[in-house]
Amino acid sequence: MQTTTPAGDDVEVESLPDAPLSNVTILTGAMARADRARWAEYASCANLGNDAWFNGRPTKRLREACEACPVHNTCLAYALCNEATLAGCRAGFWAGTLPGARDALARGRSASDLAMSLCDALVEDGLIRTPQRHQSAS
Numbered sequence: 443m444q445t446t447t448p449a450g451d452d453v454e455v456e457s458l459p460d461a462p463l464s465n466v467t468i469l470t471g472a473m474a475r476a477d478r479a480r481w482a483e484y485a486s487c488a489n490l491g492n493d494a495w496f497n498g499r500p501t502k503r504l505r506e507a508c509e510a511c512p513v514h515n516t517c518l519a520y521a522l523c524n525e526a527t528l529a530g531c532r533a534g535f536w537a538g539t540l541p542g543a544r545d546a547l548a549r550g551r552s553a554s555d556l557a558m559s560l561c562d563a564l565v566e567d568g569l570i571r572t573p574q575r576h577q578s579a580s
Contacts, residue, residue, distance in 0.1 A: 465553035469523045472557035476520050479569040486511040500535040508538035515563035522548045523556050 482488060486507035487495070495504070508514065518537030521544055525532050532541050539547070548556065564570045 466527050468553045468557045469527050472560040473520060473523050473527075475570075476516060476560055476564055479516075479564055481513050481516045481520070481564065481567070481569050484513045484567075484569070485517060495534040495536070500540075504535060505538065508535075511537070513567045513569065514538070516560070516567045516569060518544075518547075519556070519560035519563040522551075523560050526553060526556055 487504060490504060490507065500508075508517075511517065514537050518539065521534075521536035521539070525541070525544060526548060534541075536544065551559075561570075565572050
């Protein structure tokens with residue numbers, strides 16, 4: 443049987459499980475899709491080094507990089523998905539936000555909603571195309 447994961451990947455499965463996918467599976471699937479799109483390579487802060495993101499208060503240079511970033515939407519959605527997983531790192535400056543602001547943005551949102559937001563952001567930022575759906579012959 444063919445099915446599509448939350449990240450939009452077509453996979454072959456023998457049968458669908460009785461239980462729904464776990465939240466972690468849904469979120470990590472979307473994050474894997476983003477990683478394959480190599481979104482972080484296009485970030486304005488890519489050349490600033492990891493210390494810039496996790497150095498307490500963000501510098502003026504980092505804030506300016508976020509404001510002009512071509513993958514701002516993907517960065518924020520990725521951070522929200524990452525922080526919602528069990529192993530998510532709740533730290534750092536992502537898409538111009540600190541953890542408290544991201545908490546407010548994620549509050550009350552389901553794993554499926556966060557994952558879909560990440561996939562939508564990848565499309566909005568021009569990193570992937572909207573998947574084409576096959577039309578059946580009528």
